[in-house]
Amino acid sequence: MKKYILFFISTILIIGTLSEAKVIKKSVVRIAFMKDMFAHVHQNPSKYSTAVTTISCGHPVKIYKVTEHDGRSAETFNKSYKFIKVGPYDGYIMMHLLSEKRPKCFQDKYPRFFDQFEMDISEMYNWGRLNDLYLQKRTRVR
Numbered sequence: 001m002k003k004y005i006l007f008f009i010s011t012i013l014i015i016g017t018l019s020e021a022k023v024i025k026k027s028v029v030r031i032a033f034m035k036d037m038f039a040h041v042h043q044n045p046s047k048y049s050t051a052v053t054t055i056s057c058g059h060p061v062k063i064y065k066v067t068e069h070d071g072r073s074a075e076t077f078n079k080s081y082k083f084i085k086v087g088p089y090d091g092y093i094m095m096h097l098l099s100e101k102r103p104k105c106f107q108d109k110y111p112r113f114f115d116q117f118e119m120d121i122s123e124m125y126n127w128g129r130l131n132d133l134y135l136q137k138r139t140r141v142r
Contacts, residue, residue, distance in 0.1 A: 026064045026083075032098040034059045037106060038128035041091035045081035047132045052091040054121075054128040057105035061086050061098065094132075 040051035041061075055061070061084045081092040107114040119127075 025067050027067070029063045029065045030100075031060055032063055032082075032084075032100060033102045034061065034097060035099040035103040036097050036131055038124055039093065039097050039131050040125075040128045041084065041086055041089055041093050042081075042132075043091055045092040047094070049092075051125070051129070052089045053086060054124050055086055056124070057107060058102055059086070060102075061093070063098070064090075097131075 034055050034057055037057050038054055041053050041055060043050040043052055064083045064085060066083055080095055082095050082098065084091060084093050
């Protein structure tokens with residue numbers, strides 16, 4: 001008898017959680033291009049979150065708009081990040097790193113010079129991490 005009551009309660013809890021689950025729909029807004037040398041796609045909209053992948057300058061990304069089942073836009077709390085898809089990875093990237101048009105990248109202008117560095121994946125990761133944490137602001141000193 002206890003088994004039946006336990007089974008009944010657990011099915012009610014499962015059905016209750018399934019009915020409260022939100023249906024989220026993603027739609028492509030536009031295609032943008034990475035404009036800095038290296039950067040990370042993050043798991044969450046924070047520069048301190050886990051990096052999903054590293055992308056380089058000129059790499060195209062799909063910017064998504066996320067909406068809930070009732071049509072409301074599911075915006076993130078951090079407005080300086082966009083939800084994107086790069087290859088098989090979904091994640092967040094800072095808006096100021098993206099460009100509408102394909103930029104003229106250093107590695108495209110000077111490929112022979114850039115290839116001499118022979119950068120491996122860990123070095124690309126470190127340069128992308130530095131770019132994430134580096135503040136690029138104008139000074140107010142005159």
